[in-house]
Amino acid sequence: MSIIHLRQIETQLKSMFNNLIDLSDFLDKKPDARDSAFLSRALAAFTILFTTDITPEQAASSVTDGFQDNGIDAIYFDSGEKILFCVQSKWRKDGTGSIDQGDALKFINGVKALVNADFDRFNEKIKRRKQEIFEALSVTNTRIVLLVVYTGIAGLSEEVKRDFDNFLNELNDTSEVVELKVIIQKELHKIVASGALSAPINFDVVLKYWGQIRDPHSAYYGLVSATEVANWWTQYYPKLFTPNIRSFLGETEINQSIVETLLSEPEKFWYFNNGITALCSKICKKPLGGNSHETGIFECLDVSIVNGAQTVGAIATANTKLPDQVAKAFVSIRFISLENCPEDFSIRVTRTTNTQNRIDSRDFVSLDTENQERIRTELQLEGVEYIYKAGYTVRDLRNGFDFSEAIVAVACSHPELTYAVQAKSKVSLLYEDVKRAPYKALFNPNLSSIRLWKLVQIHRAIEDELKSEGGKREGREKMLPVHGNRFLARQVFRHLNLDNLDDPKRDIQNILTRVPMVTISAIDATAQTIRENYPDSYLANLFKNKQKCEDVENIVSNYMANNFAQ
Structure with a gap:
């Protein structure tokens, strides 16, 4: 054959x-x-x-x-x-x-x-x-x-x-x-x-504890085995996902959390996940199983998933690692039939199910009123706008900044390398819990509002120089200021005089003047070190590896110390 x-x-x-x-x-x-x-x-x-x-x-x-x-x-x-x-x-x-x-x-x-x-x-x-x-x-x-x-x-x-x-x-x-x-x-x-390139996706699905909505439009809902969902990915990706939504975004912070739950606590997965929404041209229950709502088999025609692509992709990822664990998990799903629906109904379902607001770690920062509100109030008196609550925008960046800028600037300027590495890999872990480290190590009563605003301004200058230098370089060095931006910012901070930044009278113009020269030196030293010690490492991952960053920093620090004695 x-x-x-x-x-x-x-x-x-x-x-x-x-x-x-x-x-x-x-x-x-x-x-x-x-x-x-x-x-x-x-x-x-x-x-x-x-x-x-x-x-x-x-x-x-x-x-x-x-x-x-x-x-x-x-x-x-x-x-x-x-x-x-x-x-x-x-x-x-x-x-x-x-x-x-x-x-x-x-x-x-x-x-x-x-x-x-x-x-x-x-x-x-x-x-x-x-x-x-x-x-x-x-x-x-x-x-x-x-x-x-x-x-x-x-x-x-x-x-x-x-x-x-x-x-x-x-x-x-x-x-x-x-x-x-x-x-x-x-x-x-x-x-x-x-004919997979053009044929509609049809399959049977087993739903546990299923229910039905009859009016105004027909839909079935219930629990589906995570293993079955993983099989859909294997057979039908990417066509399974309707073209006008995001498909699987890979190893984002949220998707990694989904995978970790599946691998460590699969029996609890249903409790922690919002589920999947699918559209189909028609869905009908098969006779097998009778009228029992404990388990039902349903025939679904022309299926497309309009919400839950991240859930499906994360399930498939986990299934490649530990399929036995994934087999213990179930996920909520609803199949909405488009039979006898208005022409624009599928578009409306797709749009509305993908525009719901969600809460993430960033929103919980507002709970730290002791530090965040203190900083905001103090800076307001200085004519500087500081926004730490999600959903608001800084009106004038010349005299304002937000928490997203602040957390990175503080992490890169901190003596502990771990925080700069974390700012590159999964920055949200820095403020996942506002009651303990690493957040409390970065934002605490010892961090003055004046110092924070100055650190942000210096970090902006470093970022500008990194962008400028990236545009001038070729090959691997061209990507270095992109993938290594947090590591490089840390190296620059380490070789600038940051003493007395708490003093409102301390002018940082002389620091800003030194930033271009120190930044170029940091890029050159880092590029040479990586070229000699990690010639085949993928830069996007190298700067998320704490041990490799430590090794590179030890060499870079010696080079820069000889060139930039304070």
Whole structure:
């Protein structure tokens, strides 16, 4: 059956990408070689197409296969989802085998060069997209998905698996920003055979403790197994999510909390989660189970999830780690039938369910009236506006700031490195509990309002210089002021004279004048240290790793101390 499946995949690729794939470098090659190149490149484009929500033309333009592609056959950045896709594709005309270790290592080294912005190693197809790729890599929360696709029937060999595992462990040393997906002939044929690119999503769902709403529009609600939800992700992502809402945002602070709950307290998951809302063209209960509301099986047609994408994605993430734990969890869900509904009803449901206000850690800062209200009142008397409650905006930044600026400035200027690292990785953990550290170590009666305002102004000057320097540099150094901004700000603060900032008469103009020179020195010293000690580390994760930051800081401090004696 393998050859038959292969022929059907080939037919789909030729039908979809005929005259769209660039073969200008194969015009003088033999027909067989040209045809093989087309199929390999079309396979890469097809993989991007069914993984994202773009057109065949866009998918074809993502192909980078050719001389000096360093094993990367297609690149696509989904700016909405903040996902950078890198594809390695292999068309095996005999339909057997897998990818060999040499191809895998070439791909791994190519991705290493890409994340380090080493564009000199790549062909013109990739160099032409240098700015797009750099911007993708400069976004703090960008995830990287490696797609290895081939038409063989065998899985990856143990050697190749080990190479990929080592690479992923290296890049994911603090958080999972890089993941690998392997797609073989079986999955490819399933997509082609099912018409998954255009067919509606239909499935049966088992609901526990279900109920029904009949008027004014039909809907069913109940509890669904988290394992079943994870299976939906595996089979139907990304099409399962309606195009006009955010899809899964990856390892955000909230999503990580969802994953941690599933792994540690799956039986309590229902109590802590708001649930999922799905629309379908029609839903009906099957006879199995009778009239009992304890368990029911429902047929759902043309399903799309309009609220709860983060919940579904987090469940799928947890399921890859500890499926036995996820199997113990249930999540609330409601299926709203669009049968006999007004034309705009689905749009209204989607919009309103995604615009509800939520409470996060930032809102609880307002409970610390002892410090926050004291600072606000004192600064008000000085003609400075300070906002610590969420939902309000500073009217004039020349004479005002808010808590978001304040917490970062205090964390980066604090003697303890941990706080600057936390400000980069998950800043909300700094104020998760206003009754204890780290919040109490940063905001307490010893922090004067005058000092806080001056620290914010100095930090603004540092940020401006980091942005300016980033625009002047190339390659990996260009990303350093972005991913290393908190670490670098800390290095600058450490080499400025911050004595007597509590004194209202202390002028900080001489400090601000020194900021550009010290900032440039901090960038140069950090860049050199990382180049010598962590040449392959992904910067987005390196500066979230406390141990690595300590190691880098020890070297940088010695360098800067010799150049900036107070």
